[in-house]
Amino acid sequence: MSSGYQPMYAPGPTPYYAEPYDPPADPPPSGGYGYDAKSPYEGERFRPKKRVNDPLFLIFFVLQFAGFVVLSAISVNEWVKSGGLGGGIGSGDTGTSVTLNYHTVILLLLVTAAALVLSTIYLILTRTFTRMIMHFTLILSIALNIGICVYYWTTKYWSGAIIFTAIALLSIFAYFGYRSRIPLASLLLQVVMDVAKHHWSVYTVAFIALIVQSAFSVWYTFTVISIYAKWTPGNPTCGHGSSCSSGKVAGLIFYATFSYIWTSQVIGNVALATLAGGPFGCWYYFGPRDDGMMPRHPALSSFIRASTLSLGSIAFGSLIVTLLELLRLLLNVLRNNANADGQPIEACLAMCAECFVGCIEGLVEYFNRYAYIEIALYGKPYLQAAQDTWRMIKDRGIDALINDSLVGMTLTWGAYAIGLLCSLFAYLYLRYTHPSYNADGQYTAPVVLFAFLIGVQCMMTLSSAIEAGVSTIFVGLGEDPQVLAIRAPQLFTLVASTYPQVVQGVPRV
DSSP, X not given: OOTTOOOBOOSSSOOBSSSOOOOOSSOXXXXXXXXXXXXXXXXXXXXXOSOOOSHHHHHXXXXXXXXXXXXXXXXXXXXXXXXXXXXXXXXXXXXXXXXXXXXXXXXXXXXXXHHHHHHHHHHHHHHHXXXXXXXXXXXXXXXXXXXXXXXXXXXXXXXXXXXXXXXXHHHHHHHHHHGGGHHHHHHHHHHHHHHHHTOTHHHHHHHHXXXXXXXXXXXXXXXXXXXXXXXXXXXXXXXXXXXXXXXXXXXXXXXXXXXXXXXXXXXXXXXXXXXXXXXXXXXXXXXXXXXXXXXXXXXXXXXXXXHTTTHHHHHHHHHHHHHHHHHHHHHHHHHHHHHHTTOHHHHHHHHHHHHHHHHHHHXXXXXXXXXXXXXXXXXXXXXXXXHHHHHHHHHHTOHHXXXXXXXXXXXXXXXXXXXXXXXXXXXXXXXXXXXXXXXXXXXXXXXHHHHHHHHHHHHHHHHHHHHHHHHHHHHHHHHOHHHHHHHOHHHHHHHHHHXXXXXXXXXXX
């Protein structure tokens, strides 16, 4: 924790993070966002209408999840009856050489456990440290990228070596470019951590979401392996009346992955909306719990709204990101195939397209986070929340502040680092245990990809708790910036000096 920040969140009328803020005697001018004093319940805030928003997307989400349940039940049941086709932890030559077996199931279960442990450690580190964690995650990502690209060069995995070399250089440039912006992001993180310290529901929601996500990852793992086992041509279970083909396996795996990504997105975004409309939003608009103005059980009431009336809106926004993620994964497969066929030009084009789609996906996820906060606070449909978010960004000029949020970047790098560790573990496990089904390395890419997805999804679900607090402060700045001058004067002063357009019109002493 930096020496200039001394949080004092003791019982009393208002927590303060610097010298007390003395409001001027004259009332602030009215007009625009946040110029006049507003009620916490302004515009149906925290008291939305009792209506189900975006019902068509809610129905679509429920139907696709029901389809995943049916598919999983059929494939896993048949897979269990066949004994899982042999294989075990550390074993290589047991089982069939046709398709995946228990060896890979145990491997991905170990990956899920590792992702759970690494994500928990990351939460503890983030809770304990502030500025240091930002430097640490950026430097760790650089070290991981360099280490992996060196390993791929030595093992002559040329396409992976070229890609990770470019990623390593990009991460180095990103660190030096964002280093000067760490103080503001560090103070934001400190404020969020200090608020979370007095609202244990933040950690309760984060851990529940993480456990649910981990359990769903395990379920997805069993489903994918059982699909391979049941419908791969030449597999013994094909004699039980099932129609087996490689196309069928690819289609079912695609559907299962689509359902996994979409449902995982919804899990993380429900947690984000719960925290934004619960402890963080209530802290910003009502003040500390000791003031007696905060509603009782804010996290519970916010979760009920997010998981019922607003679930369709959250599913709508999550579907957009899911489709972009699937497109990026398809481009990744095309790049790998082109590289394997010795077509470097096609591989480079696919890699460029993959990076372009990844950038768009990141921007959509970034924008959606603020739309989900509008949904959590006001109960708006997704399109209305997106329009209001964009209008607030333009009217208040906080686009620079949003784009400068190093907190989100740090957490994303952390998820990326955990995903890399999980995928590297899976790669090494396959390389040194030599399972029969992977004698020619044909299953290395999908197994490593599944491990990476599991690690990233677990960490992103956990980090949504921290991002919810930071993003809620940003939304509060866009609507009522003068409130932050009371809640966290030092942060308000730093924001005002860095981005004066954000707090323009707010009186200062």
